[in-house]
Amino acid sequence: MNKLWVMICKELREGIATRSFIIGTILTPVIMVAVFMIPAWLSNRTKDTTYRIGLMEVGSNQLEGFARFISGDTITSGKPQWSIAYRSISPADSSILMRDWTDSTLANKLDAYCVADTSVGDSGALLLYSANLSRMNMIRELRARFTDYIIAGRTAAEGLDATLARSLTRRVELETHKLGSKGRSKSEFMSDYVGALIFVMVLFTMIFGYGAQLMRALFEEKSARIIEVLVSSVTPFQIMMSKIVGQGMVAMAQVALWVIMGLVVAASGIALSGRVVGGLAILGSWSFVFWFTVNLLLGYLLYSCWFAIVGSVASSDQEAQPFLGPVVMLLMLPVALMFALINQPNSILMRFLSLVPPFSPVAMVMRMNLSTVPLWENVLSALLLASAVAAAGWVAGRIFRVGVLMTGKRPTLPEVLKWIHHR
């Protein structure tokens, strides 16, 4: 019976049976989907409301016709799109009405009001007053409908058929495709971007969530002095490996559950936001799934070595804090640069980051989402990462062996470095 295996199984069993694992497994995708879907859902929802608008004509004769033009507009529920208050008023009286409608708008009795003078339709603009200019849908819709109305007026004035004119001036869509070595795939930049964010978030959650878990398990064994009993049964290296592999397997179990949940959702046909689906469409590519898994696993292993070192040297979360900040920065760097490099995923800096540990796991996953990465770069990146894991594992093993049995004060960095060469 292999003791290492017994210890790994214990980590796995305890990791999966915790409340935090179950909650994390269920909540993480829910939150992630919510983050991307709620804004889309909200903006769709506001499209489906009746807007209360005031139309004030000051000496002009455009808005009366416009009010009639849009009075037939409806929303999906069949209710009218617009609830219109129309007034034609002399310039002298306009200020009184404007004050009146301003009060109504601020009291949320009106969503907005528009003022048109004689210049509208030729040189001037329709003026819109609202307490809330972020009502993008309303403003966009109003602008579009007013433009339609004015164009209809102009074409009629030229003696053209309005319907014909509309079909002649129809816009052309631009459909974007991403080119890869395997050919072309229909793709949209925002989808790629959202996809990159989702996969980087998964990577982050896994590495830090399970790394921290590994560290806390060590704190428990150290504080209860269980570690001394363990060392009288197994080697410190076995203890370290059991933690790293055990937590890694818990992480993999979680990913597997997410994949299953994703498949169930896909099969049940629940409509997700187009961009989320588009961003996740890359999962259909086996090479991406493979390299994502490789980067996730090796990235976790690399960072977990650091967590094992910190867990062996420190004895509480507070003590561990100063050791973890810089590591978060390392992993965050590609994400911070992402906003600057998003348009050049194949720039030299981005390629460098995606090849060199410890940045490569995050940077490579981002690049794979945003552009097409040559196979040799994937392989080289994985090889470099694997070598870094081996080196980190060796150093961690040396430090762990001494650190985990230390009692009393937290050692200084020079002391810790000395342990690497210790007997």
Add this chain to the structure above:
Amino acid sequence: MTVSGFTRLPPPHGLHMTMPSQASILEIEGISKRFQSVFAVRDLSLAVPRGSIYGIIGPNGAGKTTTIRMILDILAPDTGTISFHFRNTTVAQNDSIGFLPEERGLYKRMTVEDVLVYMAQLKSVPPNRSRPKIDAWLSRMELSEWKKRKVQELSKGMQQKVQFISTILHEPELVILDEPFAGLDPVNQELLKDIVLELKAGGATVLFSSHVMEQAEKICDHLCMIDHGQKVLDGPLSQVKSGFGADILVVEGDLPGAALAVLPGVIAVRSERLRHELTLAASTDHQQLMSRILTLGRVDGIQRLQPSLHSIFLTMAGKNSKTGA
């Protein structure tokens, strides 16, 4: 002061003796450990006879726990060697040792049964073999009803008993107990003592540390006293005691003090009504002396007193610090 009967224990071999290899399960040769400039253990050598109950005795901070940690390879000695001679060489060295650390601790969120099964697995005992033993031990320790409860629900004393079970469940050849009696009530101390004696009877060797000398005196048959990281003396208990300084014989009865004082082997007499304390020379023949005393008058009782470990320790530690050794 400890009281023993008339019978003498086996003849002494002389102090600071070293047992031959095959008779020892553990041999320590000149180990030292320094923390910064302070020696926690200095040039310590000892041999633990197979099948003995061996006590490492000394005050707090004497270096007992450091010594045990070095034996278990938790700490590496700066100098010196530690070697084991286990009978069963098919078992991994780790699995031949059971260890109860001074600071007790178990996985708090595991159940008593799970923690014992797990610890046994780490000693290469599979669950199907450990479970029946666990049941037997829990019932012996009166913990059966706690089997399915989490460790954190148990009292401290109960947790200690569970940890003790995990120390010996895999039937190790060498059981190492660091301050095993600390934190136990008298009833459980007695229970532990009985089990330690049973382990010995079953062929195991028990090495324990204690700073409470009266306790050590009751169970150990070999001991090593250490102070300030150095060995003060070691050997079989009886030999340490009899070899140490003069014997005292207490005679109660209507006897003339002056006649007692001239008996062969008697160095001094302190009489107090019917109680006479005779200080004897080292080579005195006790049997002969006692039969002579009986001829002097009415004797109500004779007791031979040996110095307690405590007083031996105080004398030896004092001597050591004076000589600056």
